[in-house]
Amino acid sequence: MSDTLPRPTAATDRSTPAQTEAIQVSWFAPFRSTAITVVNLSLFFLLWELVARADVINPLFFPKATDVFSALYNGFADGTILPQLAHSLSNLLIGLVIAAAIGIPVGLLMGASRVADLILSPYVWAMTSLPRVALVPLLILILGFGNAMQLTIIVLSAVFPIMVNCMAGVKTVDPSLLRAGRVFGADRIQMYSKVILPFTLPFVIAGVNQGIARGLVGMLIGELLGGGGNGLGFLLDRASQQFDSATLYGVLILLAVMAVGLVQAMRVVERRAAPWRSIPNV
Amino acid sequence: MARTGTHAAAHPGSQLGSQTGSPTESQAGNQTGSHPEPQAGGEPLIEAINATAGYENLRERTRLIALRDVSLTVAKGEFLAIVGPSGCGKTTLINMIAGFVRPISGSVLVRGQEVTGPGADRAMVFQDYALLPWRTVEKNVRFAMENRRGRVPAQEQGERIAKVLDLVGLRGFEKSFPHELSGGMRQRVGIARALVTEPEILLMDEPFGAVDAMTREAMQAELEKIIAQTRQTVVFITHSIDEAITLGDRIVVVSNRPGTIREIIDVDLPRPRFTSDDAVKSSARFAEIRSHLWALLSDEALGAKGGQP
Numbered sequence: 227m228s229d230t231l232p233r234p235t236a237a238t239d240r241s242t243p244a245q246t247e248a249i250q251v252s253w254f255a256p257f258r259s260t261a262i263t264v265v266n267l268s269l270f271f272l273l274w275e276l277v278a279r280a281d282v283i284n285p286l287f288f289p290k291a292t293d294v295f296s297a298l299y300n301g302f303a304d305g306t307i308l309p310q311l312a313h314s315l316s317n318l319l320i321g322l323v324i325a326a327a328i329g330i331p332v333g334l335l336m337g338a339s340r341v342a343d344l345i346l347s348p349y350v351w352a353m354t355s356l357p358r359v360a361l362v363p364l365l366i367l368i369l370g371f372g373n374a375m376q377l378t379i380i381v382l383s384a385v386f387p388i389m390v391n392c393m394a395g396v397k398t399v400d401p402s403l404l405r406a407g408r409v410f411g412a413d414r415i416q417m418y419s420k421v422i423l424p425f426t427l428p429f430v431i432a433g434v435n436q437g438i439a440r441g442l443v444g445m446l447i448g449e450l451l452g453g454g455g456n457g458l459g460f461l462l463d464r465a466s467q468q469f470d471s472a473t474l475y476g477v478l479i480l481l482a483v484m485a486v487g488l489v490q491a492m493r494v495v496e497r498r499a500a501p502w503r504s505i506p507n508v
Numbered sequence: 509m510a511r512t513g514t515h516a517a518a519h520p521g522s523q524l525g526s527q528t529g530s531p532t533e534s535q536a537g538n539q540t541g542s543h544p545e546p547q548a549g550g551e552p553l554i555e556a557i558n559a560t561a562g563y564e565n566l567r568e569r570t571r572l573i574a575l576r577d578v579s580l581t582v583a584k585g586e587f588l589a590i591v592g593p594s595g596c597g598k599t600t601l602i603n604m605i606a607g608f609v610r611p612i613s614g615s616v617l618v619r620g621q622e623v624t625g626p627g628a629d630r631a632m633v634f635q636d637y638a639l640l641p642w643r644t645v646e647k648n649v650r651f652a653m654e655n656r657r658g659r660v661p662a663q664e665q666g667e668r669i670a671k672v673l674d675l676v677g678l679r680g681f682e683k684s685f686p687h688e689l690s691g692g693m694r695q696r697v698g699i700a701r702a703l704v705t706e707p708e709i710l711l712m713d714e715p716f717g718a719v720d721a722m723t724r725e726a727m728q729a730e731l732e733k734i735i736a737q738t739r740q741t742v743v744f745i746t747h748s749i750d751e752a753i754t755l756g757d758r759i760v761v762v763s764n765r766p767g768t769i770r771e772i773i774d775v776d777l778p779r780p781r782f783t784s785d786d787a788v789k790s791s792a793r794f795a796e797i798r799s800h801l802w803a804l805l806s807d808e809a810l811g812a813k814g815g816q817p
Contacts, residue, residue, distance in 0.1 A: 400636075400638070402635075402638040406632070406639075406640075406651075408607075408608070408625075408626045409606060409631060409632045410631070410651055410652040410655055410658065411626075411628060411655035411657030411658040412655040413655065413657070420640075420655075424640070424642045427642075500642070501642075501685070502641035502685055502686070502687045
């Protein structure tokens with residue numbers, strides 16, 4: 227019987243599993259993009275140095291790149307930067323953990339239960355939309371100038387994006403996946419553990435990513451306006467008051483490195499957790 | 509081959525076949541009446557009795573009627589194709605049999621029992637594949653056997669997976685993820701996942717609607733071959749006339765929304781319909797059925813345009 231059946235597209239459809247073979251390229255090929263980045267940044271700082279040395283811009287606004295790096299080096303050497311960096315980073319990480327611990331379950335609950343969503347959503351959306359900085363005077367009034375205030379503002383900044391993303395994840399589960407779950411006998415718990423939660427995972431990660439960005443802002447707001455006398459925000463504030471523009475720029479670079487590092491770390495997590503999503507290499 | 513035999517026994521085409529004999533008077537063969545009598549010789553596995561279904565819109569306080577007064581029977585071992593214009597409610601019909609949608613009035617029975625929800629006796633193949641993207645081919649198929657209802661003992665699962673992947677031609681792709689496969693191959697996974705539960709009824713909702721034309725033909729041929737082996741009862745939705753004729757034992761033509769059964773056509777063509785010389789597809793009878801269906805459906809398509817300015 228099978229002899230009589232045509233196999234017209236055997237070649238087009240039944241391909242063999244993915245195969246790899248060695249190709250002839252220069253040993254340098256894998257490192258090319260890294261090398262370009264290194265050259266690119268070096269040129270940037272070189273240009274910066276040259277422009278600053280030309281002395282057309284007031285060095286108070288635009289210090290030499292070498293001064294910035296030496297201020298950073300000295301700051302680390304004499305121990306003025308490291309404790310503040312550690313303070314900020316640990317605050318941020320603790321705040322993010324707390325925000326995730328609250329935001330993920332509440333967001334999942336809001337996605338899963340219409341009642342929970344109806345009750346909570348006005349407050350969640352109000353808090354998501356409210357500029358965080360508006361809360362600082364109130365938080366200072368309640369919590370004073372201590373670390374509790376700084377931590378609270380980080381948590382409040384990060385928790386709502388995490389919550390909203392988790393909710394969106396559960397709500398946008400592909401309906402035909404839910405139908406497949408029902409057809410193939412999943413009960414309520416299996417539906418959550420095998421279909422809904424895995425589907426939501428990338429949303430959770432995206433939420434944490436946004437939470438990091440917002441949390442970083444919250445961290446700086448707390449340190450700049452909270453008057454706690456510690457953290458990278460305090461360093462910025464003090465450098466500004468002392469007209470120490472080299473340190474000011476140095477701390478900004480440090481913040482940029484920190485933010486990029488956290489976001490890149492999350493991208494690695496995302497690629498591990500959700501390899502089926504093609505993440506554009508931006 | 510054995511399948512052709514049971515099919516012939518199940519529906520002696522004489523009674524229904526006469527409908528297609530007179531393509532000009534399409535209303536004459538209308539089967540929408542409330543007489544879901546079993547086919548001569550075949551036990552009715554699925555019955556719809558005056559089933560009406562719709563979707564509620566709470567905001568507008570209205571109910572959209574998707575299907576009205578549908579009565580039909582599907583015999584055990586039959587391959588029933590359902591065609592109709594898009595939005596005519598054919599998906600609602602298969603969803604009622606699957607147990608996703610309850611009729612507003614009337615009833616849908618499987619083996620004489622009212623359908624109240626999905627069951628292990630019915631498996632479904634989805635138009636958009638509905639595979640879990642985080643699972644490999646093997647684990648997607650395993651999904652159908654590891655849940656509470658229809659659980660298969662762990663030691664038996666591996667054996668069944670190997671067998672079914674062999675059947676659909678996916679050996680060697682066990683560890684691939686759906687996003688690494690072509691559309692046709694993804695649907696093979698969907699079919700394997702449905703078949704591995706060894707269901708009595710296979711529900712297929714435009715399974716080849718999203719694959720390219722070449723692959724589609726090959727998949728149809730393989731589906732015919734697979735069903736000849738597994739001998740499932742199949743309810744198959746399509747909007748392709750040729751697909752309905754090449755696969756179906758009978759074709760149900762559903763009219764525009766609200767969907768009603770316009771006609772049921774007996775496809776009295778020999779099996780296998782896919783042969784190397786294309787004898788069946790190029791036969792005069794095939795062309796006759798096709799032009800009849802074409803006339804019916806273009807009627808419906810024009811009706812749809814007129815109804816929605």
